[in-house]
Amino acid sequence: MMGGAFTFNHFVYLLQGMMWTVVLSALAFVLGGVAGFGVMLMRTARTRLLRQISFVFVQLVQGTPLLILLFVVYFGLGVVGIELPPLLAAGVSLMVYSSAFLGEIWRGCVESVPRTQWEASECLALTRWQTLVDVILPQAARIATPPTVGFLVQVMKSTSLASVVGFVELTRAAQVVNNSLFTPFLVFGIAGVLYFALCYPLSRWSRSLERKLNVGRRQAA
């Protein structure tokens, strides 16, 4: 098969890899979003200890390459007898990674809602949780949407790192095809186009959300 031509079957193989890229991204985003919400709650908590713990967590994750995180989860846990399948290892790593970044993005959005909104709610006898759910989060969500979607684009591209633990997503699929055909320019070019096809619509969406937000800002001021 070495040196053969790029066929439709190769393309289908790449598309299957692309599907796994989407699955992994979705996994990272959903799990990372849930955990990130927790991180955001801890970072804005009234208890100092919770704030400190979450601060250290965020700093550790943000100061470590995702690749290292992936190695620790996949190979590190393997050494102590916890064997994770590549999808799970990659999913867990990306979840941890996303939770730190999303938690920090969302903390900023929550804190950008004026303190006086908390005060007004407090004066109406609303609890802290009621205030968060009914008053703060709806306002923070509008601010949070563009950077959140922007981060989704980054996560999607970062899933390519999962190829190093043998998970066959788009990048790994392209490597496999290239190993048999040795037409790197063509194969990786197609992989690049497929990544672009996934990310570009999201980037556009993020930008249009940003524009919409600016309109809202002008009215809210």
Next chain:
Amino acid sequence: MSAVVKLHDIHKSFGSVEVLKGVSFEIEKGEVVAIIGRSGSGKSTALRCINRLETIQSGTLEVCGHRVDDQSLDLRALRQDVGMVFQSYNLFPHLTVEQNITLAPRRVKGVPNREARALALESLQRVGLAEKIDAYPEQLSGGQQQRVAIARSLAMQPKVMLFDEVTSALDPQLTGEVLRVMETLARGGMTMAVVTHEMAFARRVANRVIFMHQGKVWETGPGDMLADPKTAELRDFISNGL
């Protein structure tokens, strides 16, 4: 008549700066008290201590039977008895006027959703804005927003209302419409503490005026005292203010 708000020898510092240096005064039920004074005299801080937006360092503070200086105070019970209106309105921009008004009654007092609109309407009628029930805050003028903020506070049926420089962000015409609403409230028997720069309002509507200076109650008396100040500081404050 018994006092519903009692401050006795209140001390409050921000860091090393002492803003309240032994403040004492009482507000009777149904009484309207205007608190005046320069910026930095501690008048807003005193007001904010009353519903525990600020905690005091020493002194005793009792509001509607709640010991506000007590650590074990039930904050939410206190806040249900004390309404507050701010200089910057602080309406919730993502909610309609109706939702702004009914959020707390629904969440805190369990008012059913089908009764909420009637409650909002009733509160809005008291501030003359019933027709704005479905508007968003950004569609209203500053004066209208402030009147909605008053309606929002009224919907919780507070026993005492605190007003923190509520007209300071408004032009004279809009100031007038807000002051008229407050005057109607006062005539209706609401217990009110009003931090204000509106001397004419203090004189005409307040049963009693408290002049604060350098973190202390400097002079106190009926509205007429503004025409005949006893202390040099109040005389100075009034002549500079005009």
